[in-house]
Each structure stands twice: as C-alpha cells, then as structure tokens.
Amino acid sequence: MADGIKAIVFDTFGTVVDWRGSIISDLASWGVEQGLNVDWADVVDRWRDRYNPQKARVRSGELPWTNLDELHFDALKTVFDEMGLPLLDEARMMHINKVWHRLNGWPDASRGLHRLKTKFIIGPLSNANVAILVNMAKHADLPWDNVFSCELFQHYKPDPETYLGVCKLLYLEPSAVMMCAAHNYDLAAARALGLRAAFIARPNEYGPGQTTDLKAEQDWDYVADDLEDLARRLGC
Amino acid sequence: MADGIKAIVFDTFGTVVDWRGSIISDLASWGVEQGLNVDWADVVDRWRDRYNPQKARVRSGELPWTNLDELHFDALKTVFDEMGLPLLDEARMMHINKVWHRLNGWPDASRGLHRLKTKFIIGPLSNANVAILVNMAKHADLPWDNVFSCELFQHYKPDPETYLGVCKLLYLEPSAVMMCAAHNYDLAAARALGLRAAFIARPNEYGPGQTTDLKAEQDWDYVADDLEDLARRLGC
Known part of the structure; x- marks a missing residue:
C-alpha cells in the first residue's frame, strides 16, 4: 500500500509534539523563577480554546492573513485579561508567546521521523508559521x-491550498503524498483532494478527559500507534 | 564576530554542490547506457550559459514568474536544437532535466553543514525551486x-525580496542572518540589506579556465577555504 508514496507531511501540534504538556511544564518552572503565581494549565487551555475561532476569522476573510505567532500573542493578552492577570513587560510576554517554539516531541516522535526520513521526504504541514516550526525542530530534533x-500558502488548514501547495512545490501527484495527523478532520480534507492519510491517536493531547479523535473515524490508509509504529508499517 | 548570527543561508549551485562536474559525470554514464553520442560537457556549458539571461527576463518582468525546473527545460530544448541533436522522448528529456536534482556536494559540503547545523539554523537560499533543493538535499546529504x-518569494536573487524574505520568515533582523556564497555579487546584494556575508572560493565551479570569483572582492565578514573551514572559524 506504501507503493507510490514519496512524501509524508505531518500535522505538528498534537500529532508530533505534546503542546499542552510542554507548555505547562516550561511555563510552570519559568513562572517559579519569575515569582509568578499563575495557573498555567488554565492559561494554556484558554489560550488553545481561542485558536479555532481565530483561524475561522482568517479563513473566512474577516481578518487578513495573520500568522500564528501573531494570533497567539493577541490571544495571550486576552487570556491574561480574562483571568484578571496584569500584563507583564514586553520581554516576558514574548517569552511566554515563544513557548510554542519550544515544544517537546511525543516520546516516539524524533526516533520515528528519523526512520521515516530514510525512505520518504518528510515535513510538517502545520498551521504554525515557519519560525515556530524551524525553532521547534531544532528543540525537539525533528529532522x-x-x-x-501554512504561512507559505497564506491559508490555514483545512483549506485545499495547503495540501495542494505541498504537492505543487514537490512536483508530486496528490496520491504520492500522505498526510499524517492525530485529527480526523485534517485527514478527511487531505483525502478529499486525493492525498493518502495516516492516523495516529494522541488521546492525551488535550489532557485528561479528552473526548475527540480518540480513534480513526474512516478507513485511513494507515492507522498506527505512534510514529515509530508508522515507520515499521512502512518498512523503515 | 559570530556574535548575534542565528542563521546562515547558502547559495547552492557552485557554493555547496558541484553542478558542472556532477552533471557531466551523471549524464555521461547514463548516455553510454542509452547509446547516445553526446558531448555532455558542451551541453552543460551551453545550458548554464542560458541561465543568467533567463533569470534577467523574469526579474525584469518580461516573463511572469517561472521556476527553475521550467527554465531549465526550455533551455535544454534550445541547447539540443543549437547542437543539432534530435530531441529525445519526454521521459528521457525529463530525466536529463532532473539531473539538477541529483547534484553532488563538494567534498567538504555535507560534513561542513552537519557541523554548522549544531550551532546555527541553516538553509539554502537558492534560485532553484523547492523540489530541486529537497531532492538534492536527500541525494547529497545536506542537512x-x-x-x-526563491520560489517561495517569486523573485530570483539578487532581488532584495529573497534575502529579506528569509529574515521575515525567521523573525530575525538582517544582521542575525549570514549569506554564504562563492559569488561576490550575491554577497554584495546581501550586505547592502544588512545581512552578514561569508565567501568561499570555488575556482573550479565553471571548469578549467574559470576567471570569475577566484577571490573575495570585499572585506566579507568571513572568507573561508570551504564549508568545513567556515565551521571551524565559527566555533562549530
């Protein structure tokens, strides 16, 4: 079934990196150093809750193209306000905003990607902007x-311009490109355009009590336990 | 002097990969298999001669944006015609055109880049399109x-949009980005915009009798023998 697949692109937040766990851990230890008394789990959950509405405003054209670092910064200030926290100075607010550049991979991520890279072209296909993804790759050893x-295409997923943009840049037919994600909606959008699809469940992405994307909702081309398992299934 | 440099971007053709030697070697051995009697050194020299005039037509706006694979294919057909060679079938013409995806690094390239990557963000900043650069990196182990x-910016070097495009995508000031090239004109364009500059002479890029870019023509920030020497000078 892997016949003809030349490239695999990966959703990153949730699929490759543990954004929630990483942010809580990073900011909790930094917050102690800074003498801040903040519930960082509450911050991150509120922060992420603003992500889909923000994306929707850009996708509908209500907002002009705005990259994720900028959306994050706007949302962060709103979250501080909601929680009754005074804004910190610019340098510290930026340090918090750049926590998305310092996310850790799930335990299987770096090893799995190193194996997949031996046989396929691999890259993120992520709503994060280039700087986030490049810095994250250095931090988490994502090769x-x-x-x-999506910044390259000025469209957020699941807009077709993103999936087809990868195919066009690589001069590959959609059937030669596989999308890998922990989110069924992302795979459905890719499949509708002719790409292949691989699902990996990340049942703790949103923390305890997650109710969505606990399992594959279609007969995706591959359903794997994690990225090392995907590599094994693809003969890497 | 390396203080503050966060990213280094590299010209590729000539600076990182030996395009002329690679193409002659690749096509000469393939040509024998195919029973073709062609002077491949003559092909490559004529082919490359068409590159600057082609770029000039795109940069002036005379041609709409056209990527390098497409410019190469147009030029290749013209070169065959000039040399009185009959065109081959589409598959073989494409095989020849994609030789630019299969270029070998200079002997120091892969090792030097692996060292530089430990301390800096590294990437090509090349007129080649994404597919050429991604396939070339796999082939030549360029990490x-x-x-x-330049396909991302829809501008060819030395247009300012290319150098500044890198800075913008990485959220870096120009002074935090260094251009590395074997061509003085490329470094002059980068320096004029505030980027740093590193020169490496590649006196055999154009084969025997090369007369240009034999040495640094300005006091570039770094002048190194090759990419391993540059890594050493930058403490990698």
Whole structure:
C-alpha cells in the first residue's frame, strides 16, 4: 500500500509534539523563577480554546492573513485579561508567546521521523508559521527535509491550498503524498483532494478527559500507534 | 564576530554542490547506457550559459514568474536544437532535466553543514525551486533546517525580496542572518540589506579556465577555504 508514496507531511501540534504538556511544564518552572503565581494549565487551555475561532476569522476573510505567532500573542493578552492577570513587560510576554517554539516531541516522535526520513521526504504541514516550526525542530530534533508551513500558502488548514501547495512545490501527484495527523478532520480534507492519510491517536493531547479523535473515524490508509509504529508499517 | 548570527543561508549551485562536474559525470554514464553520442560537457556549458539571461527576463518582468525546473527545460530544448541533436522522448528529456536534482556536494559540503547545523539554523537560499533543493538535499546529504527557495518569494536573487524574505520568515533582523556564497555579487546584494556575508572560493565551479570569483572582492565578514573551514572559524 506504501507503493507510490514519496512524501509524508505531518500535522505538528498534537500529532508530533505534546503542546499542552510542554507548555505547562516550561511555563510552570519559568513562572517559579519569575515569582509568578499563575495557573498555567488554565492559561494554556484558554489560550488553545481561542485558536479555532481565530483561524475561522482568517479563513473566512474577516481578518487578513495573520500568522500564528501573531494570533497567539493577541490571544495571550486576552487570556491574561480574562483571568484578571496584569500584563507583564514586553520581554516576558514574548517569552511566554515563544513557548510554542519550544515544544517537546511525543516520546516516539524524533526516533520515528528519523526512520521515516530514510525512505520518504518528510515535513510538517502545520498551521504554525515557519519560525515556530524551524525553532521547534531544532528543540525537539525533528529532522524535516523541508518545512511546509501554512504561512507559505497564506491559508490555514483545512483549506485545499495547503495540501495542494505541498504537492505543487514537490512536483508530486496528490496520491504520492500522505498526510499524517492525530485529527480526523485534517485527514478527511487531505483525502478529499486525493492525498493518502495516516492516523495516529494522541488521546492525551488535550489532557485528561479528552473526548475527540480518540480513534480513526474512516478507513485511513494507515492507522498506527505512534510514529515509530508508522515507520515499521512502512518498512523503515 | 559570530556574535548575534542565528542563521546562515547558502547559495547552492557552485557554493555547496558541484553542478558542472556532477552533471557531466551523471549524464555521461547514463548516455553510454542509452547509446547516445553526446558531448555532455558542451551541453552543460551551453545550458548554464542560458541561465543568467533567463533569470534577467523574469526579474525584469518580461516573463511572469517561472521556476527553475521550467527554465531549465526550455533551455535544454534550445541547447539540443543549437547542437543539432534530435530531441529525445519526454521521459528521457525529463530525466536529463532532473539531473539538477541529483547534484553532488563538494567534498567538504555535507560534513561542513552537519557541523554548522549544531550551532546555527541553516538553509539554502537558492534560485532553484523547492523540489530541486529537497531532492538534492536527500541525494547529497545536506542537512538543511529549512529550504529557502526563491520560489517561495517569486523573485530570483539578487532581488532584495529573497534575502529579506528569509529574515521575515525567521523573525530575525538582517544582521542575525549570514549569506554564504562563492559569488561576490550575491554577497554584495546581501550586505547592502544588512545581512552578514561569508565567501568561499570555488575556482573550479565553471571548469578549467574559470576567471570569475577566484577571490573575495570585499572585506566579507568571513572568507573561508570551504564549508568545513567556515565551521571551524565559527566555533562549530
């Protein structure tokens, strides 16, 4: 079934990196150093809750193209306000905003990607902007062949311009490109355009009590336990 | 002097890969298999001669944006015609055109880049399109953190949009980005915009009798013998 697949692109937040766990851990230890008394789990959950509405405003054209670092910064200030926290100075607010550049991979991520890279072109296909993805790759040892950020296409997933943009840049037919994600909606959008699809469940992405994307909702081309398992299934 | 440099971007053709030697060697052995009697050194020299005039037509706006694979294919057909060679079938013409995806690094390239990657964000900043650069990196083991192709900016070097495009995508000031090239004109364009500059002479890029870019023509920030020497000078 792997016949003809030349490139695999990966959703990153949740699929490759543990954004929630990483942010809580990073900011909790930094917050102690800074003498800040903040519930960082509450911050991150509120922060991420603003992500889909923000993306929707850009996708509908209500907002002009705005990259994720900028959306994050706007949302962060709103979250501080909601929680009754005074804004910190610019340098510290930026340090918090850049926590998305310092996310850790799930335990299987780096090893799995190193194996997949031996046989396929690999890259993120992520709503994160280029700077986030490049810095994250250095931090988490994600050996991408290229960073396919939605910033390059000025469209957020699941807009077709993103999936087809990868195919066009690589001169590959959609059937030669596989999308790998922990989110069924992302795979459905890719499949509708002719790409292949691989699902990996990440049942703790949103923390305890997650109710969505606990399992594959279609007969995806591959359903794997994690990225090392995907590599094994693909003969890497 | 390396203080503050966060990213280094590299010209590729000539600076990182030996395009002329690679193409002659690749096509000469393939040509024998195919029973073709062609002077491949003559082909490559004529082919490359068409590159600057082609770029000039795109940069002036005379041609709409056209990527390098497409410019190469147009030029290749013209070269065959000039040399009185009959065109081959589409598959073989494409095989020849894709030789630019299969270029070998200079002997120091892969090792030097692996060292530089430990301390800096590294990427090509090349007029080649994304597919050429991604395939070339796999072929020649060039461990880029990201591929900054001029295709992303729809401008060819030395247009300012290319150098500044890298800075913008990485959220870096120009002074935090260094251009590395074997061509003085490329470094002059980068320096004029505030980027740093590193020169490496590649006196055999154009084969025997090369007369240009034999040495540094300005006091570039770094002048190194090759990429391993540059890594050493930068403490990698």
